[in-house]
Amino acid sequence: MSVTRLHFQQEIEALRSGMLEMASVVLAQVERGVAAWDDVDHAAAEAVIEGDDRVDDLCAELDQRIFSIQILEAPVATDQRLLHVGLITVIALERVGDLATAMAQLALNETAGDAIPQIQLLIRRMSAQAVDTLALAIQAIARGEIELGERAVAQAKGVREMLDQVVAAVGTSTAAPETRTWAAAAVLVARHLERVANNGAELGSRVRFLVTGEPFQRANRKVSSG
Secondary structure, three states: OOHHHHHHHHHHHHHHHHHHHHHHHHHHHHHHHHHHHHHOOHHHHHHHHHHHHHHHHHHHHHHHHHHHHHHHOOOOHHHHHHHHHHHHHHHHHHHHHHHHHHHHHHHOOOOOOOOOHHHHHHHHHHHHHHHHHHHHHHHHHHHOOHHHHHHHHHHHHHHHHHHHHHHHHHHHOOOOHHHHHHHHHHHHHHHHHHHHHHHHHHHHOOHHHHHHOOOOOOOOOOOOOO
């Protein structure tokens, strides 16, 4: 292998590592954002909001790395696909970081004791599955594993179904009037988590193109009611 090609491969591996690092930070932000809202922990919520700067910095670093590789190197078709999907991944992760911040901001407006346990449990399940969906998609891209990408697409459907359950539970709840503000925020949190999973499905559905070069087909997405 020539020195030039060796350097290029090192840059590609650094890109993969950078995407995994950014994904780790973003997924932790989502988990902490949901936990802050669930626990009505204002200090934790502020930490998530402050942590978004790190997400933005990683996004800028990876964006510049991808640009530099495209300009300074001579990538073959397979590498071009990775750079293309890599940029889409970085943008998606930055969006998910914004969703984590939005959930943390909702926590700042909550007061303890207003939660509806049934809905609270649903959202905890949604959070776990949404985070797992996005994690699967990132692993699929980093490893070039089509099956993992397909699993991410399938798992996202379950998150969308849970959103419908949250909306239905809020609509039929007989809880006290003072819980209405909490319930409205719960629907927003659930919608944000659905979007986290949707980003996972979007990325997961691009793995086949990444590996084989087959034209990208967007994952089927059901429009949720409510």
